[in-house]
Structure formats: structure tokens, C-alpha cells
Amino acid sequence: MLAKTISWIRSEYSPLAFTPTSIKISARPFFFYTAIIMELLLMADIIWACTSTFDCRSFWPTISYIACFRGHDRLFNFSTAYFMVILLLFFSLASVNFSDNCSPCMNRFMLLLGIGISLLLPSVSILDEANSSHILPLEKVHFILMVILISAGILWVYLSMKIMKALKLPKREEEWRDFLVRYLVFGHAMTAFTIFEWVYAYTPYKNWWMNENVEALCEWTVVTMCVFGPFVYSLTFSNCSLAIASKEEEVEGQ
Secondary structure, three states, X not given: OHHHHHHHHHHHOOOEEEEOOEEEXXXXXXXXXXXXXHHHHHHHHHHHHHHHOOOOOOXXXXXXXXXXXXXXXXXXXXXXXXXXXXXXXXXXXXXXHHHHHOOHHHHHHHHHHHHHHHHHHHHHHHHOOOOOOOOOOHHHHHHHHHHHHHHHHHHHHHHHHHHHHOOOOOHHHHHHHHHHHHHHHHHHHHHHHHHHHHHHOOOOOOEOOEOHHHHHHHHXXXXXHHHOHHHHHHOOOOOOEEEEEOOXXXXXXX
16 A cells, blocks of 8 residues: 555656656646745745744744845745746646637737736835835835736636636546635635735734734745645646657647
8 A cells, every 4th residue: 555655656746757859847746846945945034034033932024024134035036036937837838728728819818917927926026125215116116016916816816717617627637626726715815814914913903813923824824825826726737747859859738
């Protein structure tokens, strides 16, 4: 039984396959391992902040607040730039997966929307360093870009779920689709609660469930769910992979 389990893990989460003329990367393990790397980068920034900048026994900093401090901002900007590349690959693969179940116009729109989301992410993180004393109104620009980023993400998820409802999936992928729906519902609920915390955590109305630490915990949860979002989506993709091949060999996206 243990041997079968180990064999399944190896086959399911071995991302690379080599041939003399190509390298094929299976989507599920690729997005799983890249999400793990992103989480380790974010955790390293949080641990670094708690051991050098904050006393995390009494105050939990949000990831966005940590990114405002010198040194931490560079690691955060590197992390978002790294994840931008992962998102570009994810949205491209999702476009291939959805191509047979939506109009070409809708497919192109979702791909462009995904590219916009990917490019906005590092832009928002860079502007997150700005403060109110800056000569340019970067705080307002940052806020506007953040609203656009969240709105674009919600729109892409909504459109993707409309397409996925029409997909005829094998039983296993169908179960993963049901899990994806629950995952997204919980993620959107946490996002709404995090925005609520942003508004009220620093007001006279703060209490045991509406304060800086709860805000940080909610933001950490939302960011973690976003990081693993491409992986959870990829569980519904049937045998999708990314391939790099020579001109002599046909490159297939699925």
C-alpha cells in the first residue's frame, strides 16, 4: 500500500519529462511546486520582519505593511515579479484549456485580462512602498491599481467558472471542479472580510475580531489562497502540460 502511494505521488507530482528534442512540464506539479516556492519567499519575509523589525508576540504585520520597509520591499518585489511569470504561464494554459468551450473573442478577452492581472501584480507591490510624504500622489495610484487588480481577478474567476460549468469532465476532474468552487467561495468571502478589516481595524470600533492582528491573519490567508489558486485550477485541467521543443517536434499545449 505504501509503495503504491509513493508511486502515485511520484507519477502525479513529477513535473519534468525529457526527450532528446523536448522538455515537457506537467501543469499540476509545476503549479504546486512554484506555489510552494512563492510561499517560502513570503514566509521568509515575514520571519525576517518578526526577528528584526517587529515584535510579533503582540503585533502581526500584514504582508503589504512589511513591503513598505527597506529591504523587505526588495524581497517582496522579487516575489511578485517571480509570481507574475507563473501567472502568465497559468493564464496561457487556461486559455488553451478553455478554447474549445468558449468563443474565440471571449477566450482572447480572458487571456488579455489574465496578462493584465499578471502585469498589475508587481506594479502594485512596487507602489506599495510609497507613503503620503511622496511628492507624487502614489498612494492614490496604488489604491486605484489595487481596486482594478481585485476587480479583474474576480471578473476572470467569474468568467472561468461560467465556462467550466459547460465542460464535460471525467469524474475525477469533476470532483476537483466542485472543490474549486468551494475554494473560490471561501476565498472571496475571506477577501471581503479582509477589506472589511482594512476599513475598520484602525478605527475606534476595533475589538477582539476587528483589529490589526485579525487583519494580518485574513490577509495572509487570502494571499496564500491566491498563491495556490493556479494549482487548484490546474487540478481540473485534463493532462495539461507545458512543453519546450525543437522545431522538428510538434509542441502541444494539452
